[in-house]
Amino acid sequence: MHFLRGHRLPQAVQYARLAGQTAARRGAYQEAVTYYEQALHALQQLPDSCTTRELAIDLRFDMRHALSLLGEFRRLLDHLRQAEPLAEALGDCRRQGQLASYIAACLMQLGDPDGGLASAQRALALATALGEVGLHVTANYYLGEVYLYGLNDYQRAAEVLRRNVATLHGTPLQERFGGAGIPSVSSHALLVMCLAELGVFAEGRAYGEEALPLAEAVKHPYSLASVYTAVGHLALCQGALLQAICVLERGRALSDAVHLPIIIQACSARLGAAYTLAGRVSAALPLLMRALEQNVAMGYTIGYPPYAVWLGEGYVLAGRVAEALPLGQRALEVAQAQKQQGWQAYALRLLGEITVQGECPDVEQATVYYRHALTLAEALGMRPLQAHCHRGLGMLYGRIGWGAQARAELATAITLYRSMNMTFWLPQAEAALAQMDVS
Numbered sequence: 152m153h154f155l156r157g158h159r160l161p162q163a164v165q166y167a168r169l170a171g172q173t174a175a176r177r178g179a180y181q182e183a184v185t186y187y188e189q190a191l192h193a194l195q196q197l198p199d200s201c202t203t204r205e206l207a208i209d210l211r212f213d214m215r216h217a218l219s220l221l222g223e224f225r226r227l228l229d230h231l232r233q234a235e236p237l238a239e240a241l242g243d244c245r246r247q248g249q250l251a252s253y254i255a256a257c258l259m260q261l262g263d264p265d266g267g268l269a270s271a272q273r274a275l276a277l278a279t280a281l282g283e284v285g286l287h288v289t290a291n292y293y294l295g296e297v298y299l300y301g302l303n304d305y306q307r308a309a310e311v312l313r314r315n316v317a318t319l320h321g322t323p324l325q326e327r328f329g330g331a332g333i334p335s336v337s338s339h340a341l342l343v344m345c346l347a348e349l350g351v352f353a354e355g356r357a358y359g360e361e362a363l364p365l366a367e368a369v370k371h372p373y374s375l376a377s378v379y380t381a382v383g384h385l386a387l388c389q390g391a392l393l394q395a396i397c398v399l400e401r402g403r404a405l406s407d408a409v410h411l412p413i414i415i416q417a418c419s420a421r422l423g424a425a426y427t428l429a430g431r432v433s434a435a436l437p438l439l440m441r442a443l444e445q446n447v448a449m450g451y452t453i454g455y456p457p458y459a460v461w462l463g464e465g466y467v468l469a470g471r472v473a474e475a476l477p478l479g480q481r482a483l484e485v486a487q488a489q490k491q492q493g494w495q496a497y498a499l500r501l502l503g504e505i506t507v508q509g510e511c512p513d514v515e516q517a518t519v520y521y522r523h524a525l526t527l528a529e530a531l532g533m534r535p536l537q538a539h540c541h542r543g544l545g546m547l548y549g550r551i552g553w554g555a556q557a558r559a560e561l562a563t564a565i566t567l568y569r570s571m572n573m574t575f576w577l578p579q580a581e582a583a584l585a586q587m588d589v590s
Contacts, residue, residue, distance in 0.1 A: 219256070225450060249286065252292075336375075356382075427464055459481060503518075507550075521547070538564050568580060
C-alpha cells in the first residue's frame with residue numbers, strides 16, 4: 152500500500168505479488184486474489200515491454216491457483232483469455248502451452264468439454280514440440296481431467312493418467328510444474344476416480360494407498376483433501392460404506408478448515424451418498440441439498456449431474472419420489488448438453504428407479520430407462536453401473552412375474568458384483584434370485 156500510494160509502481164507490483172503468494176500459502180485465497188489484482192492494476196500503468204508482458208501472464212498464473220480453489224472459473228477464464236495475446240506477441244511457446252492447459256480446465260469446468268479437449272490437445276502438442284517434461288505432465292493431467300469429468304471417457308482418462316503417474320515416479324514431491332497441487336498426488340487421485348467408475352477397485356485402491364503418504368509427507372492440504380475425496384469415491388462405488396464415510400468425513404473437515412469450496416462440495420455430496428446407502432437418510436439429505444445449492448450458485452455446471460443424481464437417490468429412499476423426478480430429468484438434460492455420457496447413464500438409471508416406485512410401475516418406461524443406461528454404461532466400461540442396471544431390471548421383472556427374464560438379469564448382476572467384490576449389493580441380488588427360485 153505504501154508503494155501504491157507513493158506511485159512507486161515497480162515496487163508496488165513486487166510487493167503486492169508477494170502479499171498474494173503469502174496469503175495463498177496460508178489458504179486466504181480471496182485475499183490473495185485481491186493482492187494479485189492490485190499488482191496487475193499497478194503493472195498496467197508501467198510502460199509496455201517484454202518484461203511487463205511476461206509478468207502480466209505470470210501474475211495470472213499465480214491468481215489461477217486461488218481462483219480455481221475458490222471455484223471462480225468464469226472469472227479465471229477471463230484472466231487467462233487476457234493473457235493469450237500477450238503470450239502470442241512474445242512468441243513464448245512455453246507460456247502458451249501453460250495457458251492452453253489452464254484454459255482446458257476452465258472450459259471443462261464450465262460445461263464445454265469439446266473446447267476443453269481441443270485446448271488440452273493443443274497444450275500437449277506444444278509440450279511435445281518443446282520436449283519439456285513439466286509442460287507434458289501438466290498437459291496430460293488436464294487432458295485426463297477433461298476425459299474424466301468432461302466427457303466421462305474413463306478408459307481414455309485412465310490411460311493418460313497412468314502415463315503421468317509413471318512419468319512422475321521418482322520426481323521430487325516439491326516439484327509443482329505450475330499446478331495447484333502436487334502433480335504426482337493429483338494424478339494418482341484422478342486415476343483412482345477413473346478406476347472406481349470402471350470397477351477396477353483393487354488397482355484403484357493401490358494407487359490411493361500410494362498417494363496418501365505422498366500427500367501427508369508434503370503437508371499440502373489441497374492435495375491431501377483431493378486424495379481423501381478420490382479414495383472415498385472408490386469406496387462408495389464399491390459399497391465399502393464404513394471406509395467411504397470415514398475417509399470422506401476427514402476430507403470434508405480438512406477442506407472446510409482451509410476453505411476449499413470445490414473439495415467441500417465434492418466430499419459433502421459423496422458423503423451424503425454414502426449416508427444414503429447406509430440408511431442415514433436424515434443426515435444425508437441436508438448435505439446433498441447444500442452441495443447442489445452451492446454448485447448452482449457457483450455456476451460449476453460440470454458438477455450438477457452427479458450432485459443432482461445423488462440427491463435424487465436420497466429422495467427415493469426417503470419416499471419423496473415427487474421431488475426426485477425433476478432432479479433426475481434435469482440431471483439428464485444437463486449431462487446430455489455437456490456430453491457427459493457417464494452421468495447420462497446414472498441419471499437414466501435414477502429415472503428407472505423412480506418409475507418403478509408405487510403399486511403399478513410403468514414397466515415399459517422403466518425398461519427403456521434401464522436399457523438406455525445399460526447401453527451407455529457398457530460402451531464406457533462402467534461395470535458397477537452395469538451391475539446396478541441388471542439388478543434393477545431383475546427386481547422389476549420379478550415384481551411383474553416375468554420369471555425367466557428376472558433370473559437372467561439377476562444372475563448377470565450377481566456375476567458382476569462378485570467379480571468386483573461389491574458385497575454391499577450382492578446379498579440383495581442373491582436374495583431376490585433365491586425368491587424367484589422358490590416361487
